[in-house]
Structures are given as C-alpha cells and as structure tokens.
Amino acid sequence: MLSEVIVRARDEAEGQKVLKAIAQLRDLWGEDEPRLWLLARVEASYPHLVEMADAEPRSSEWLASFASAMGAAADGIEEVEKEQERFDQILDKIEKDRE
Numbered sequence: 001m002l003s004e005v006i007v008r009a010r011d012e013a014e015g016q017k018v019l020k021a022i023a024q025l026r027d028l029w030g031e032d033e034p035r036l037w038l039l040a041r042v043e044a045s046y047p048h049l050v051e052m053a054d055a056e057p058r059s060s061e062w063l064a065s066f067a068s069a070m071g072a073a074a075d076g077i078e079e080v081e082k083e084q085e086r087f088d089q090i091l092d093k094i095e096k097d098r099e
Contacts, residue, residue, distance in 0.1 A: 004040040017053035018046050021069075024057055035073070041083070042076030045069040 001022065009015030022036055029035065039045050048069035055062040 001037060001040045004037070008041075008043045009046065014046060014050060017050040021049035021052035024052065025066075035070070038073045038077065038080065039069060041080050042073045044072040044076050048072060 002019070005015050005018050005022075009018060018040070022039060025039070026033065026036055039049065048065045051065035052062050052069065055065060
C-alpha cells in the first residue's frame with residue numbers, strides 16, 4: 001500500500017497525510033480490508049484523505065471527509081479495474097516471452 005501512495009501522491013506531505021488517514025481506517029477495519037487498497041489506488045480520494053488526517057478522528061469533519069473519500073474511491077473503481085487488466089496483460093506477455 002505504501003508504494004501505491006508514493007507513486008500517486010503529489011508530494012511527501014500529501015503522502016504522509018494519506019497514509020495517516022489510511023492508518024486510522026486500518027485501526028477501525030483491520031489490516032486486510034480491501035477498501036484500504038482501493039483508497040490507496042484512487043488518487044481522487046487523496047484530497048479527502050488529507051482532510052481526514054487534519055481532522056479530529058471520528059469528528060463530524062472527519063466523517064464527512066471519509067464519506068467523500070469513499071465516494072471518490074467508488075467512482076474510481078472502474079479505472080482501478082482497467083489498470084489491473086493492463087497490469088495482468090503485461091504480466092501475461094512477460095510470461096509468454098519467457099516460454
């Protein structure tokens with residue numbers, strides 16, 4: 001997940017705040033929660049995750065930012081699926097070239 005954020009964050013400060021918000025959610029949901037990976041992979045959720053990191057955990061501001069982050073992540077599912085398909089195609093090509 002760290003690599004997802006490093007690649008997508010505009011700068012180190014944004015990356016740290018995104019990771020802080022994801023860590024807060026990990027504490028609520030558990031380590032292997034797929035929604036954490038989705039949030040890390042959808043760059044449009046980052047501004048909302050930054051707001052979460054700046055807000056008091058579980059405050060109304062934090063919850064509103066969380067809802068916005070999840071909305072952005074839901075809107076980005078299609079792009080994540082396309083990205084995964086492209087990655088799978090590249091892996092298949094590499095595997096075939098090895099044979």
